Amino acid sequence: MSPIAERSRYFVPTPSYWPLVGSGALMLLAFGAVLTMNTVRHGGWVLLAGFLVLLIMLVGWFGRVIRESEGKLYNLQVDRSFRLGMAWFIFSEVMFFVAFFGALFYVRVLSVPDLAGPGGALLWDGFVNQWPSAGPAAKEVFTPMQAWGLPAINTALLLSSGVTITWAHWGLIEGKRTQLVLGLALTVLLGLTFLVVQMVEYREAYAHLNLKLTSGVYGSTFYMLTGFHGFHVTLGAIMLMVILLRSVKGHFTPERHFAFKAVAWYWHFVDVVWLILFVVVYWL
Template identity: 75%
Template sequence: MSHPASASRYFVPEPSHWPVVGSLALLLLATGAILTFNSIAYGAYFLFGGFAVLTVMLFGWFGRVIGESEGQRYNLQVDRSFRWSMAWFIFSEVMFFAAFFGALFYVRVLSIPDLASADQATLWEGFKNQWPTAGPAAKDAFTPMHAWGIPAINTLLLLSSGATVTWAHWGLVANKRQQLIIGLFLTVLLGLLFLGLQVYEYREAYSHFNLKLTTGVYGSTFYMLTGFHGFHVTLGATMLIVILLRAMKGHFTPERHFAFEAVAWYWHFVDVVWLGLFVVVYWL
């Protein structure tokens, strides 16, 4: 198991406890989120505990996989399995967002017109077929989010980050280590700027626009879509930081760099999803 992999030998890793640790982290995060959103005591403790366990798991599991890769234990067959695994993972993420976009489509195209129809006039008198809306039973007024402000800036940031990660890839393929590192650094910086602006946007939405998770169907779909995407940007930025640190240590060659490619695929996927969010959630 400790020798470099040959073309005819498939590396089988030793049993690992990290998947169990990761499952525990997800359980704590989910429990903490549910308790926090419902203002139940100790929710924050579960949430921060989940983040702590998740951080330990990421360092441990990433470190083990990186060690196996740098030890040349992976042959072409393992490389193909990694590529298929990443492709199916991104496909599963596409299905997640398809479900969320589908929920928004159902609300805007089917539910609201039906609730505002003449058949429902007795039940929901005065409710109009318009978007955005909190729903027929909503009482608190709110201000919807507009596209041409922070969302437009964030769109520019993410599109620019897609260009910088591609430029970094060109540097890697051309064996230009400095270009690779600079491109990755710029990509991480743009991703963190995006997250910072989204946090600022959320704070403004809560404090000045009265837009909350409890603000009817508009608030719930807005935070569901943008929040889930923000989680993916956070995950992508974390992976990019790992790749940047590895590049600074001299990892990756023009021939062997699938870890970089996998993260680049994921980052481009995040870019494309944001374009859909910008058009459907903010603009239309």
């Protein structure tokens, strides 16, 4: 293909039924969630059906994209559009976490001091300006999670995973398939270990620190930030597993491997969010 054709031709996929299947999955998930929350009979089965249909859609749709990519149907113009799409997706995820960090900032820097000030004394006499705080109406006593324990271990795990995925990328660029596969496998292992340690941390928080979702504003912000981050680590680990399987099958070349790059970008984003979270939520 000539350079002009490479720049001008844009791959247009054939009509697909997978968006319709995905819409059906989302409808089943919504109905199933509502039925389950209202304890309606068989609501859990509807919810499970939604997850299964969603899984089928993801495997089928992304499998088709992989086959198109391996069939060399995507040119540089399509590659650029993928890069822009992934960049905007990560930007939307950044703003998602900005909202939660903003809520934490508002509570910690503005709301709690105001409630402890002269004006707040009219409503909550004796409330003290200190953090962590469950808020003036909270009656349960809890102990905050200390930074230099399980959270510090998880920080080391994620920082190490950032090194291993970069090492895997170097292996891919240099054509060292063994280094690529080994680096990805280590990254997946570190990510899964992070999730296990976080589950142990939550168990410790509930069982011994009395730190729960019901522990006022501190408990809710703590679990919302760490929980959503754990959800993103789970998604990242799943994507890394897919990339690992593709690498074992011989996919990707040193010249073209944007799927690998996209997952690496996402994983580095997860690392950076955790570093900020560790400092703001656990340390300060």
